[in-house]
Amino acid sequence: MVKRKISEGVQLLAAVDWGRRLFDSLIPLPDGTSYNAYLVEGSEKAALIDTVDPTMTGVLGGQLREVPELNYVVAHHGEQDHSGSLPFVLERYPRAKVLVSLKGKEILSDHLHIPEEKFQVVQDGEEVSLGNKTLRFLYTPWVHWPETMVTYLKEEGILFTCDFFGSHLATSDIFAREEQVLEPAKRYFAEIMMPFRAAIEKNLEKIRGLSLEIIAPSHGPLWKNPSFILEHYQKWVSAPPENLVVLPYVSMHGSTRLMVDYLSDELIKRNVRVAHFELPSSDLGKIAISLVDAATVVLGTPTVHAGAHPYALFIASLANALRPKLKYATIIGSYGWGGKTVEQITQALGNLKVEVLPPVLAKGLPRETDFRALEKLAEEIASRHEGLKEE
Numbered sequence: 001m002v003k004r005k006i007s008e009g010v011q012l013l014a015a016v017d018w019g020r021r022l023f024d025s026l027i028p029l030p031d032g033t034s035y036n037a038y039l040v041e042g043s044e045k046a047a048l049i050d051t052v053d054p055t056m057t058g059v060l061g062g063q064l065r066e067v068p069e070l071n072y073v074v075a076h077h078g079e080q081d082h083s084g085s086l087p088f089v090l091e092r093y094p095r096a097k098v099l100v101s102l103k104g105k106e107i108l109s110d111h112l113h114i115p116e117e118k119f120q121v122v123q124d125g126e127e128v129s130l131g132n133k134t135l136r137f138l139y140t141p142w143v144h145w146p147e148t149m150v151t152y153l154k155e156e157g158i159l160f161t162c163d164f165f166g167s168h169l170a171t172s173d174i175f176a177r178e179e180q181v182l183e184p185a186k187r188y189f190a191e192i193m194m195p196f197r198a199a200i201e202k203n204l205e206k207i208r209g210l211s212l213e214i215i216a217p218s219h220g221p222l223w224k225n226p227s228f229i230l231e232h233y234q235k236w237v238s239a240p241p242e243n244l245v246v247l248p249y250v251s252m253h254g255s256t257r258l259m260v261d262y263l264s265d266e267l268i269k270r271n272v273r274v275a276h277f278e279l280p281s282s283d284l285g286k287i288a289i290s291l292v293d294a295a296t297v298v299l300g301t302p303t304v305h306a307g308a309h310p311y312a313l314f315i316a317s318l319a320n321a322l323r324p325k326l327k328y329a330t331i332i333g334s335y336g337w338g339g340k341t342v343e344q345i346t347q348a349l350g351n352l353k354v355e356v357l358p359p360v361l362a363k364g365l366p367r368e369t370d371f372r373a374l375e376k377l378a379e380e381i382a383s384r385h386e387g388l389k390e391e
């Protein structure tokens with residue numbers, strides 16, 4: 001991808017990863033992703049804002065070919081998809097200083113072994129002049145590592161945010177087509193940001209006072225209408241959960257699936273929205289997206305080797321790690337002779353502040369009594385969801 005102008009003296013150096021299909025060896029990327037660096041050239045000095053994934057150093061190198069000198073490289077975040085090409089950049093521009101938060105210096109030293117003399121630590125609120133352009137650094141910890149910060153280019157009203165407000169979308173567009181980018185942005189939020197909702201809310205507050213023309217993240221397209229993504233982030237972090245049940249399930253011989261379908265119909269009859277995800281074939285990103293809004297998760301699992309099915313346990317531990325706003329959880333499924341399925345799943349959800357509703361486990365193929373129990377569970381969920389919003 002060639003470098004492209006965003007405004008006078010500011011260029012987007014995007015490395016678009018059209019073919020990447022998995023992030024963090026975990027979340028599928030149906031639409032690829034990008035790693036965005038930015039070049040800001042003032043009347044006296046030039047700064048590179050972040051670098052790109054080490055697999056795409058060559059793309060960044062090509063975009064920097066006609067850039068004779070860099071005075072600074074701003075490193076917002078130590079994770080390698082943004083910092084991985086830093087050693088290459090520092091070799092090409094040996095006089096460049098790495099502008100970094102105090103914690104960022106430690107992290108970059110650990111992950112990339114950047115020498116001490118390369119760093120220039122900037123404090124929260126500090127400004128660095130490039131001549132006719134000024135970079136102001138704002139610490140925004142825990143979006144999504146402890147060292148993360150953002151940079152405000154005062155004269156242009158551009159906020160460079162690295163992961164914050166990013167989206168997993170490979171595109172040739174500079175600016176987001178909002179409705180197209182919303183799901184990739186929510187997929188990104190669900191996996192990376194959701195566990196740190198309290199910190200994100202504080203950081204949203206911190207940047208709300210800035211006069212913003214453009215939000216320029218380091219994944220996906222830029223936001224020309226910053227309020228669009230700011231409002232969605234506010235909702236994702238702080239709005240009450242919705243009238244939605246997420247129902248990931250695995251079935252070996254059909255009994256658990258029968259129960260899932262029955263419960264699902266009983267919930268729908270009671271005006272509760274349901275999102276089904278058969279395991280292991282479902283997209284984990286879609287499950288994570290649904291968890292952003294849901295009030296309840298019901299895990300459907302057979303008992304295998306005296307415990308929950310490993311795929312169900314995996315989803316429980318994923319939900320536990322992502323820490324969504326869930327208020328209720330339970331388990332349904334079939335067993336052959338006994339086991340510790342309920343104990344295992346509830347233990348795996350230990351981080352979540354959820355009320356565990358009575359589980360429904362059928363011995364073998366579900367009988368009438370099991371279907372009555374599922375109706376009762378649907379009634380319990382519907383009554384607890386009363387008053388929750390629909391989207």
Ligand code: FEO
Pocket residue numbers: 077079080081082144163219
């Ligand atoms: Fe896009 Fe936390 O790295």
